[in-house]
Amino acid sequence: MKSIHVLLVEDNEGDILLTREALEEGKLVNQISIARDGKEAIDFLEKKAPFQATMLPDLILLDVNLPKKNGHEVLHFIKTAEAYKHIPVIMLTTSSSFKDINSSYLNHANCYITKPVEVEEFFRVVVQLENFWFNIVKLPS
Amino acid sequence: MKRYPVTLPVLIGSILLMVAGLFFFLRNYLNHQQVNKEIALIRAANTELRKANLEHLLELAPTADSTQQIPITELRVIQNRASNQLENDRRLTNLEKIDQTYILINRFGIAMLACSVLFLIVFNILQFKRRYKLSKLQEQDRQTMQLLRETLRDKSLVQEDLIREKDRLNFVLEGTNAATWEWNIQNGQLTYNETWATLIGYTLDEIQPIDQSTLSRFAHPEDMVEVNKKVSECLRDHSQFYEATYRMRHKNGHWVWILDRGKVVKSSEEGDPLLMFGTHVDITHLKETNEELTRFASVASHEMREPLRMISSFMRLLDKNYSEQLDKKARQYIHYAMDGAERMSAMIQELLAFAHAGGVQGGKPEWIDCNKLLQDIKELLHGQLEEQQADLQIGMLPTIQARKTPLKLVFQNLIGNALKYQSTGNRPIIEIKASDEQTHWQFSVKDNGIGIAPENREAVFQLFKRLHTKHEYSGSGMGLATCKRIIEQHGGKIWIESSENKGTILTFTILKTA
Numbered sequence: 001m002k003s004i005h006v007l008l009v010e011d012n013e014g015d016i017l018l019t020r021e022a023l024e025e026g027k028l029v030n031q032i033s034i035a036r037d038g039k040e041a042i043d044f045l046e047k048k049a050p051f052q053a054t055m056l057p058d059l060i061l062l063d064v065n066l067p068k069k070n071g072h073e074v075l076h077f078i079k080t081a082e083a084y085k086h087i088p089v090i091m092l093t094t095s096s097s098f099k100d101i102n103s104s105y106l107n108h109a110n111c112y113i114t115k116p117v118e119v120e121e122f123f124r125v126v127v128q129l130e131n132f133w134f135n136i137v138k139l140p141s
Numbered sequence: 142m143k144r145y146p147v148t149l150p151v152l153i154g155s156i157l158l159m160v161a162g163l164f165f166f167l168r169n170y171l172n173h174q175q176v177n178k179e180i181a182l183i184r185a186a187n188t189e190l191r192k193a194n195l196e197h198l199l200e201l202a203p204t205a206d207s208t209q210q211i212p213i214t215e216l217r218v219i220q221n222r223a224s225n226q227l228e229n230d231r232r233l234t235n236l237e238k239i240d241q242t243y244i245l246i247n248r249f250g251i252a253m254l255a256c257s258v259l260f261l262i263v264f265n266i267l268q269f270k271r272r273y274k275l276s277k278l279q280e281q282d283r284q285t286m287q288l289l290r291e292t293l294r295d296k297s298l299v300q301e302d303l304i305r306e307k308d309r310l311n312f313v314l315e316g317t318n319a320a321t322w323e324w325n326i327q328n329g330q331l332t333y334n335e336t337w338a339t340l341i342g343y344t345l346d347e348i349q350p351i352d353q354s355t356l357s358r359f360a361h362p363e364d365m366v367e368v369n370k371k372v373s374e375c376l377r378d379h380s381q382f383y384e385a386t387y388r389m390r391h392k393n394g395h396w397v398w399i400l401d402r403g404k405v406v407k408s409s410e411e412g413d414p415l416l417m418f419g420t421h422v423d424i425t426h427l428k429e430t431n432e433e434l435t436r437f438a439s440v441a442s443h444e445m446r447e448p449l450r451m452i453s454s455f456m457r458l459l460d461k462n463y464s465e466q467l468d469k470k471a472r473q474y475i476h477y478a479m480d481g482a483e484r485m486s487a488m489i490q491e492l493l494a495f496a497h498a499g500g501v502q503g504g505k506p507e508w509i510d511c512n513k514l515l516q517d518i519k520e521l522l523h524g525q526l527e528e529q530q531a532d533l534q535i536g537m538l539p540t541i542q543a544r545k546t547p548l549k550l551v552f553q554n555l556i557g558n559a560l561k562y563q564s565t566g567n568r569p570i571i572e573i574k575a576s577d578e579q580t581h582w583q584f585s586v587k588d589n590g591i592g593i594a595p596e597n598r599e600a601v602f603q604l605f606k607r608l609h610t611k612h613e614y615s616g617s618g619m620g621l622a623t624c625k626r627i628i629e630q631h632g633g634k635i636w637i638e639s640s641e642n643k644g645t646i647l648t649f650t651i652l653k654t655a
Contacts, residue, residue, distance in 0.1 A: 014451040018458075094447055117446075117486065119454040 004134055005031040007057035009041040009074060010092075011066055018119070019061065019092075022126035028134045033057060038069025042077055045084050057087060059133055062109075064093040064100050072103055079108040086140045088133060151264055159257035165250025173243040180236050183229045190226045194219050320421035322403070326376070326414050329353050340399065340423050342392030361388035361396065368401070376414050379405035383417075386424065398428040438496035441489055449489070453482040484617075491619040494550060495604070495626060509545055511538035511584075515573060518552050525560055531569040538575045541582050543651055547627040552586075554620040555647050559588035561614055562645070581633060581650040589644040598637040624649070 006029050010016050016034055023029045033054065035041035041062070044051045060078070064071035071091065078084045088110040093100065096114045104112050113129070116122045133139070197219055201211055314321060320337035324330075331351050338345045341359055348355060357365055364387030375383035383403045388396040403419020456479045464472060515535050519526070526533060533556070552573075559571045572587040593601060593608070600606050602625045605618040621635075628635045632652030639645035 012447065012451070014455065018454060021458075094450070115450070117450055117453070119457045122454065 003031055004029045005055060005057045007033045007035060007044060007060045009035045009060065009062045009066065011036050018122060019126060022123045023130060025123060026127045026130035028130050037067040038074045041074050058139055060087055060089045061092045062089055064091060064095050072107065075104060075107045075109055090129065155257045155260040155264065158253055162250045162253030162257055165246055166254060169243045169247040169250060173240060173247060176236050176240045176243060180233060183233050187226050187229045190222045194222045322419050324417040326417060331355065337421055340421055341389050341397055359389045364388055375405065379408055379414055397423055398425040400424045434496060438493055442493050445489055446486060449482055449486050453479055488617045491617045495619055495623045506542050506544055508540055509543055509548060510540045514549055515552060518549065518556060522556060529560055529569055531560055531571060534572045536574040539582055541651060543631055551624045551627050554624050555586040558620060559586060559590060562590040564591055578650065581652055583648060583650045585646055585648040587644065587646045592639045592643055592645050593637055
């Protein structure tokens, strides 16, 4: 089976744990990398230290409120870089403000999801995300 | 009289004519009488002479028949008489000729007299007419003068009033340090006062020349679109006030928030706007405070909900994944923690609604068909209405101008309350009505619920004020406070008519030109 690699850009340890558990429940993703701020996410893609040995992810889950560089800046970086702009970016955030939503799509986010408050609902959404992007959708190789 | 200089000569002329006529008439009348008398005398004398001669001849006749010679003396007598008679006839002819002349002159005198009388009569009629006309004109003049005097007096009063008003206005402007502008729409001339320039850190001299482009020189270009739109709206409908907020660049480089308000104060008879007057107020501080509040709301929304979500999520996961390893007491602890987190989350949600009520988030005022709005709410509350078998009666509602989302929230809250505050088992009957109160629309939401005691009717509108424990009726204590805030933002009022056990009537108004 092909290895599926997801980069989760998230600063909240709780959310990292929740997302990780939800993704593992879906049983499709077998590699999860974590970046805890915007700069780290860019370094990860650029293979800067300490990420020299990493592979490019198949999918990026990106939070908006991040330290150092926020989600919009990271999104803009990815979608304007020839080497990375093919990677689907899913905005996964607590924000439901129109400003964040519109700005994300204008910057070519592939979709925007507001984190459900209920934990069961959150799990369901992550599992569906996984199913959609890795079972239904054909991704570039 | 001076206006008719011909009158006096005419009068004197006609009088002279009259006197002359009278003189001729009288003089010749007397002469004529005298001559007539003389003629009568001569005629009588002649008749006597003829008679005497005739009788004399008759006496002599028999003698003549007898061829007797008539004595010469007798003949001489008769001859004398005859010559006398002839002489008399000649005089008579003369006198009659003279009398003819007298009669002619007499008639001439009568004619003169008649003429003068006629003249006087005609003249007098004319004069009378002229006088009449003149008096009428004078009356008009008098009235005009009176009017003029009154007008002048009124005008001076108005002038005094104006000066007083102007002084007062100046005091107010000085006292409040208000920045003013005056725009002559016809010629485009703009006048600002010193404070206007001070607001953005300049003196009036520094921003010369002042014309229609001055404002756009300092105002933020992004804001000017809206400003221009509002100005032209105001010029189309002068009854409206013009109000706009925009940023202006201060001399020091920072932006100053300006509240600009004005009105067309003078229009032509055709209704074209001539003069507009307005003020500038620096609301930077207010804007900053408002922005801070909105930022606070945003922080409450995102930063506070985030950790809360963590609490509830992991509590739930703990409960789900480890409940077998926990005893009953531990599970109860988890339950309370989760319940608290959920209530706090709801509270934050409502606090946000309260903070955003009437703010920019509420959207701009638009025309709303309340019938449709209520139908939407009915569908939204469908489940709850069904569950309680509630009877929601909606009367004929108007189409009004308001912010849609906040207005919807008001109805939603009030109907929600009407459903919530019911005795157990009671079937809720809710009536919604509206009436036109000239300046306002008035709405009422009536229910058959538990009612509110008189002493609490004001308190229920306070933030976080709750009359019941959460076991009796759950709630955050923010619903009515939010409603009140929204209604007040719409220039209206909200109050309660209720008696305990007989239900509640919640009435609120919305300003028509909100």
